[in-house]
Structures are given as structure tokens and as C-alpha cells.
Amino acid sequence: MSDPQARNMLTLDAIRTCLEGVIPATIATVAPDGTPNVSQLSQVHYVDPGHIALSYQFFNKTRSNILDCRDALLEVIDPSTGAQYRLRLDYLRTETDGPLFESMKAKLSGIASHVGMAEVFRLRGADLFRVTEIEAVPGGRPLPARMRPRSLLSAVRRACEGLRGCADLSDLLDRAIVALRDLFGVEHALILLPDAASGRLFTVAALGYEASGEAGGRGSGIGWEVAPGDGVIGVAARERVPIRITHMTTDVAYSMAMRQGTTAGPLREIPFPGLERPHSQLAVPILAHEAGDGCGKLAGVLAGVLFVESAQEMRFTYDDEDALATLAAQLGALMRSLPMVPVPTTEAEAEDTPAETTAPPAGGQPITVRHYATDDSVFLDHDYLIKGVAGAILWKLVRDHTTLGRTDFTNRELRLAPDIPLPDFAENLEARLILLQRRLDDRRGPLRIEKTGRGRFRLLVQTPLRLEEMQ
Amino acid sequence: MTEPDGLQLGTGVGAAVLRFPDRSLSVNVAGSDRANRPLVARAVAARASCGGDRLTVLLDGRANAELVAAVADTGRLAVVFSEPSTHRSLQVKGDGAVVAAPTVEEVALIGPYLDGFIAELTGIGFTEPFIRAVMTCDPADLVALHVRPAAVFDQTPGPKAGEAVQA
Numbered sequence: 001m002s003d004p005q006a007r008n009m010l011t012l013d014a015i016r017t018c019l020e021g022v023i024p025a026t027i028a029t030v031a032p033d034g035t036p037n038v039s040q041l042s043q044v045h046y047v048d049p050g051h052i053a054l055s056y057q058f059f060n061k062t063r064s065n066i067l068d069c070r071d072a073l074l075e076v077i078d079p080s081t082g083a084q085y086r087l088r089l090d091y092l093r094t095e096t097d098g099p100l101f102e103s104m105k106a107k108l109s110g111i112a113s114h115v116g117m118a119e120v121f122r123l124r125g126a127d128l129f130r131v132t133e134i135e136a137v138p139g140g141r142p143l144p145a146r147m148r149p150r151s152l153l154s155a156v157r158r159a160c161e162g163l164r165g166c167a168d169l170s171d172l173l174d175r176a177i178v179a180l181r182d183l184f185g186v187e188h189a190l191i192l193l194p195d196a197a198s199g200r201l202f203t204v205a206a207l208g209y210e211a212s213g214e215a216g217g218r219g220s221g222i223g224w225e226v227a228p229g230d231g232v233i234g235v236a237a238r239e240r241v242p243i244r245i246t247h248m249t250t251d252v253a254y255s256m257a258m259r260q261g262t263t264a265g266p267l268r269e270i271p272f273p274g275l276e277r278p279h280s281q282l283a284v285p286i287l288a289h290e291a292g293d294g295c296g297k298l299a300g301v302l303a304g305v306l307f308v309e310s311a312q313e314m315r316f317t318y319d320d321e322d323a324l325a326t327l328a329a330q331l332g333a334l335m336r337s338l339p340m341v342p343v344p345t346t347e348a349e350a351e352d353t354p355a356e357t358t359a360p361p362a363g364g365q366p367i368t369v370r371h372y373a374t375d376d377s378v379f380l381d382h383d384y385l386i387k388g389v390a391g392a393i394l395w396k397l398v399r400d401h402t403t404l405g406r407t408d409f410t411n412r413e414l415r416l417a418p419d420i421p422l423p424d425f426a427e428n429l430e431a432r433l434i435l436l437q438r439r440l441d442d443r444r445g446p447l448r449i450e451k452t453g454r455g456r457f458r459l460l461v462q463t464p465l466r467l468e469e470m471q
Numbered sequence: 472m473t474e475p476d477g478l479q480l481g482t483g484v485g486a487a488v489l490r491f492p493d494r495s496l497s498v499n500v501a502g503s504d505r506a507n508r509p510l511v512a513r514a515v516a517a518r519a520s521c522g523g524d525r526l527t528v529l530l531d532g533r534a535n536a537e538l539v540a541a542v543a544d545t546g547r548l549a550v551v552f553s554e555p556s557t558h559r560s561l562q563v564k565g566d567g568a569v570v571a572a573p574t575v576e577e578v579a580l581i582g583p584y585l586d587g588f589i590a591e592l593t594g595i596g597f598t599e600p601f602i603r604a605v606m607t608c609d610p611a612d613l614v615a616l617h618v619r620p621a622a623v624f625d626q627t628p629g630p631k632a633g634e635a636v637q638a
Contacts (some may be wrong), residue, residue: 012494024553027512028501036509036549038501039626040560059622073509074500083603086511139534140515141607143600 009132012049013079013083013405016318019046021107021246022079027054029072034263037061044076045104047128052089053100055108056125056412066091066127075137080146084137089129099241101126106235106243152323155183160330170434170451175204176331180308181207184323188275188305190221191286191331192233193431195388199228201237201305204434209274220439223386224274226305233305234239236283241300242321244282246314280315283307284328288336303335366464367446371395373471375423386439390432392420397459398447402467411455433457495587497553500528500616502542502568502576510538516584517550525619526550526563529573529581532614539614543570548618551626556595560626565618568623577622581610 018025024040031037039062045053052074066072069093077084085461095101120176158394159179166172173191178454188208193202206221226233232243284307287300306328306390308316330346377387386394396417400406414420415429437449437457446462498514512535513526528550532539542548548568553560589602625634 024555024558026499026511026513026551028509028549030501030503031506032507034503034507034545034568035564036501036503036547037564038499038511038549038551038562040497040499040551040553040558042558069507071508073501073511075511075513077605082601084605094581137513137534139531139608140605141603143604361570375492420555 001217008320010085010136012046012052012087012131012134015076015134016046017080018076018078018080018085019044019052020314020317022314023077025077026075027062027072028075029062030069031061031065032068037065041074043104043108045100045107045126047100051092051128051130052087053104053126053128055104055123056094057108057122057126058124063127070127078142081142081144082140083142084140086135086137087131088133088135090132092128092130094125094127096125099239100128102235102239103241103243106232107245117426140391150183152319155179156323158325159183159327163330163334166334166338168451168454169335169430172331172334172338172435173434176306176327177205177207177220179327184308184320186308186311190224190233190305192224192226192237192305192307193435194237194302194304196428198388201226201228201233202435204431204438218443222442223435232281232283233307236285236307237302237305240285240287240300242282242284242322242325244280244316246280246316266364275309275311277311278309278427279311280311281307281309282316282321282324284321284324286328286332286335288332300332303332306331355390364463366466368466368468369395369398369447370468370470373469380443380445383443386436387419388432389428390436390439393432394436396420396469397449398461398465401459401461402465407450407461409457409459411457485539489563494554495584495591497588498528499551499554500530500538501549502538503545503547504537504541505545508591510535510541512538514550515606515613516577516580517552519529523620525617526559526565527577528616528618529577529613530616531608531612533609533612535614536630538583539570542616548616550618553626555592558627562624562626563618563620563622564624565621568616568618571615571617573613577615578610578613581608 021043024042025044027039029037029039029040039060041054045055047053062072072089072091074087074089075084076087101123108123124415159176162179162183163172163175166175169170176191177189180189186207189206190202190203190209191205192199203221203224206224209221220350226237228234229238232245236243285300285302286304286306288303289300306324308324310316368379368381370382371377371391372379372387376385376389376391376395378385378391385391393414395410396419400409408444411429411433414433433449437451440448447465448460450458450460452458488637493591496517497585498517500514501511502510502512504510514530517527519526520528530539545570546567548566549564551560551562585603585606588606589599592602593599
């Protein structure tokens with residue numbers, strides 16, 4: 001190293017792009033008898049400014065040497081400039097579960113499918129190393145660094161500013177989607193909220209899936225469901241950690257898991273098709289934190305998952321992950337502070353039942369609304385619409401509408417309704433109403449819901465309803 | 472599970488060594504100094520000669536001065552050949568490695584080797600300027616490392632990685 005100033009600039013963060021897995025790294029280790037060993041690595045995982053982790057898949061000489069001697073030297077290449085760096089490593093420990101392990105496992109799965117070795121690659125552990133020294137190799141002739149299309153830091157700042165002053169959860173979700181599209185250049189995104197009772201996640205906001213269309217039966221993305229632990233979204237939710245895959249093909253297990261049908265039957269669920277051919281995916285948990293004890297160790301409550309994907313490889317980098325994790329943190333804080341349980345602010349709202357309004361006579365061809373009591377699934381003219389809490393809500397609304405002629409309702413009466421199996425999580429109601437409203441909008445049918453004020457909404461019915469209750 | 476010691480000379484190492492470096496593969500080397508610290512470097516060309524009894528790798532001596540000094544001192548050398556498109560890899564180990572100035576003939580290997588490497592890597596999406604950025608080396612800085620292979624290991628990713636290559 002000839003330039004001490006340049007050496008001072010050489011931090012792990014400064015060369016993080018070398019750890020994206022585009023070009024294999026080379027690792028040198030030494031056996032106790034001094035015999036060197038050299039091997040190539042597909043995955044070097046950035047952990048924090050002082051640590052990296054390597055995937056432990058097989059017990060080989062590299063691993064044996066590391067366990068014996070702890071010392072390793074890693075050579076990496078910047079995938080845009082070709083600049084080369086050497087990192088001296090000190091082995092600390094191996095983790096076999098937890099966030100680091102899960103994050104590496106998901107990424108490895110993507111790499112494995114990329115090289116056609118999905119069967120061969122299985123993560124046994126994440127070997128954690130301290131980076132003790134970084135040296136720029138004074139060889140080669142590096143290219144100028146590529147121009148970046150946007151400043152992610154600026155995008156985060158403006159996105160956070162754009163989320164200020166949201167009226168409610170629905171408004172917050174919409175603004176977050178707009179920020180992803182306009183500030184981060186994201187083409188396909190979903191925001192999912194957890195069902196507190198089942199642990200499943202359902203999408204309440206979507207970007208860029210309209211093209212998949214109702215023709216394919218896939219919808220706009222609203223109402224898609226993910227089981228806990230399934231795919232990058234399910235793992236991100238379970239482990240409370242961002243999961244990012246930079247190379248993937250349709251046969252990757254994580255993707256397939258998401259595409260599978262689910263346990264409750266073939267017609268009662270809206271599956272999770274996602275993109276036909278995703279090559280990059282990133283799922284970031286949205287956590288809502290309680291006030292801590294000052295130790296910073298409290299795990300947050302899962303409030304949702306932010307998911308982006310792309311048909312382009314390497315679309316989401318470490319920097320994108322950090323940026324979206326920051327945005328997700330802001331979303332988590334705002335979701336917590338939003339008036340999820342609207343406090344009655346007017347006299348009308350304070351009453352359990354609003355002033356009853358008579359529905360205008362709806363004309364035209366009647367539509368059949370069929371309700372299955374076993375899982376509260378609701379079908380409109382034989383087409384599945386929704387199930388669970390949101391299904392129970394819709395069933396109550398249409399029954400009150402047909403028997404009492406009501407069109408105006410309050411969140412409060414729904415919370416108190418004995419026939420709506422609402423868990424003790426108040427925010428669930430608003431999330432379910434958003435889901436219901438957006439599914440009805442997707443359908444572009446004769447049934448809609450519109451918000452009429454804080455904690456109030458109206459059922460819009462354009463054709464006569466014929467209700468069928470199935471046991 | 473421990474790793475086998477690898478094949479000894481005379482049971483196929485020569486043939487395996489001969490087979491691999493005649494193509495333009497990715498070549499990386501490791502050495503160790505007297506304190507048993509590992510050192511690593513990227514080579515720019517390699518060739519086997521004497522029926523596989525001698526392996527020569529060429530590298531940028533200025534960029535890899537520490538490794539070159541360690542090899543000169545301890546004679547320990549490991550060389551891994553990898554085919555980027557398939558990840559097939561082979562590691563050759565030997566001791567008694569020596570450092571020498573490259574011959575004119577050895578310097579002449581660099582150009583064709585790089586051309587072959589470019590052909591290999593552009594096939595999997597890398598650009599020629601990028602490959603040249605990584606591999607460019609001033610001929611005046613070239614150093615040759617010669618080693619007599621003592622053992623060869625299959626290093627293709629998978630459960631068999633690390634196994635000795637059979638004749």
C-alpha cells in the first residue's frame with residue numbers, strides 16, 4: 001500500500017459491492033503444518049462494518065483449516081470496476097440458526113438455482129469472521145466507477161417526508177407504494193400485513209401486478225397470501241430479518257414454495273403467483289417496536305412485510321436493502337402511531353348504530369353473494385372473493401343491507417359485532433377493511449366500500465343482492 | 472469427515488494437471504509464510520510441462536509481492552483452476568515451489584491465455600473491458616512460480632469437493 005490515505009478509506013462498507021456474489025471470491029487458508037489451501041467461494045455475506053460471514057455447506061479443507069488456525073485471506077473483485085481487494089479474516093464462530101443463518105440460506109438458495117445446483121447446496125452454518133485488515137491489490141487496471149441512477153439516501157429521506165401526515169393506514173400504504181415507484185424506481189412491490197390469528201400474511205397494497213390480470217385469475221396482488229416461513233416473504237416475517245436474493249430462476253425452491261397451493265383448499269385462497277420470472281427479490285419486515293428497556297435488544301412486533309421483486313438480476317443490492325429497511329422502520333413507527341382504532345369524534349360515531357339510511361333501490365341483474373360459514377369465505381356469482389375476518393365483515397354488511405336497508409356503518413359496531421371473529425388485535429379490523437375494500441375495487445363489480453369519515457364507511461350496492469348461506 | 476491426502480505422483484496427478492491448464496481457466500494461488508499466515512493471489516496464466524511433472528503459473532509480482540516472497544521463502548504453493556461457466560475446479564498442491572523471472576516463451580503465454588479467458592467469460596455475461604481491467608499486468612512485473620505437483624484435489628462445489636482426483 002503506497003498511499004496511507006487511501007488505506008484509511010478502505011472499510012468493508014466502501015467495498016461492499018464486491019460482496020454481491022457476482023464474481024466468486026478466492027479464499028486462502030493454511031493447515032497447521034503450513035500447507036496452504038486455495039478455494040473459490042460463491043457467497044461472502046456482509047454482516048456489519050467489521051464482519052463478514054461465509055457459508056458452510058460441506059466439510060472441506062478450507063473449513064478444517066479455519067477451525068484449526070482461524071486465519072484466512074480473502075480476495076474479492078469489484079463487479080463494476082474490476083478493482084481487487086484482499087481481506088484478512090479471523091474466524092469467530094459458526095451460527096446454525098437465527099437471522100444471519102436464514103438470510104444466508106435464502107441467498108444461497110438463489111445462487112444455487114442460478115448455477116443449477118439447488119440439490120447440492122445446503123447451508124449447514126454461517127461462519128462468522130472479523131475483518132482485521134483490508135488491502136487494495138495494486139494490480140489490474142480498474143475501470144471508472146459506474147454512475148448510479150439515484151441516490152438511495154435521498155430517496156429514503158424524501159420517502160419518509162412523503163409519509164408524514166397520513167390520514168390512516170390505507171393512505172400510508174398508498175403513499176409507501178408511490179414512494180417505491182417514484183423514488184426507488186421499483187416496478188413490482190407488495191405490502192403485506194399479518195393475520196394475527198393464523199400467522200399468514202395477506203397483501204393490502206400492490207404495485208406492478210395489474211398486467212398479470214384477472215384473465216390469468218391472479219388479480220392485482222391484493223389479497224395474495226403467504227404462509228409463515230414460505231418464500232422470501234415468509235422467512236423475512238418469521239426471522240424478522242430482510243431476505244434478499246440476487247439471482248434466481250423460477251425453479252428456486254423459495255419461489256416454488258410461494259406458488260404452491262395452500263392447506264385450506266384449492267378455491268378458498270388467493271395464491272401467491274408473483275412475477276413469472278423473478279430474478280431479484282427482497283423482503284423486508286416491518287416491525288413496530290414497543291418502548292424499550294434501553295438495551296436495544298427488544299424484538300419488534302411484526303407489523304407487515306415490504307416486498308419488491310424484479311425480472312432483472314442483481315436489481316437489489318446491499319444498499320437497496322438498507323434503504324428499504326429504513327423505509328420499513330419508518331412505516332413500522334407510523335403504523336404504530338396511526339389512529340388504528342379511531343376514537344369517536346362526533347356524536348354520530350359515538351353511537352353504536354349510526355343513523356339508519358335506506359338504500360336506494362338497486363336495479364339490474366341480481367348478484368349472488370354466497371357465504372360459507374366454515375371459513376367465512378364469500379363468493380360473488382361463484383367467483384371467490386375473500387374469506388376469514390374480511391369475509392365475515394362483508395357477510396354482515398350485505399345481510400344488514402338486505403334486511404335493514406343499511407348502507408352506512410362504523411368500525412366500532414364491527415368490532416362489537418358478535419358474528420365477526422375479530423382477534424384481540426384492534427389493528428386487524430382496519431387491515432381487513434382495507435383488504436376487503438381493495439378486493440372489491442379489484443373486482444370492479446356492483447359491490448364497493450367507500451370511506452365516509454374517520455371510523456365510518458358506506459357499502460355501495462348497484463344491483464340487487466341474493467344471499468346464500470352455506471354450512 | 473476428513474479430507475484424503477490426495478493422489479501421489481505416479482498415480483494420475485500428471486495427467487490431471489496436464490488436462491486442466493491447457494485451457495484458459497481462472498487461476499488463483501495461495502502460499503503461506505513462516506508464521507503460517509495464508510497469502511492469496513490471482514494468476515494471469517498457467518501451463519503444465521514435463522508430462523505434468525511441472526506446473527508454472529505467471530502472476531503480477533508487484534501486486535502480489537508478499538505472496539511471491541513467501542513462496543520463495545517456504546516453497547509452499549497451492550493452485551486452483553476453475554472453469555467459470557461450470558464452476559468445475561481442481562486444486563494442485565506442491566512444495567519446493569520456486570520463484571523465477573519468466574522466460575520469453577512464458578511471457579508469450581499471457582496474450583493467448585487472456586484471449587481464451589475473455590472468450591470463456593464473455594460467454595457468461597462479462598465484458599471484455601472488465602476482464603482486461605482485472606487481468607492486465609505490465610510484462611515487466613511478471614513473475615513465474617514453478618512447482619512439482621504433489622497432490623491434486625477435485626474442488627468442484629458439492630459433496631465431493633476436496634476429494635483426491637483418481638487416475
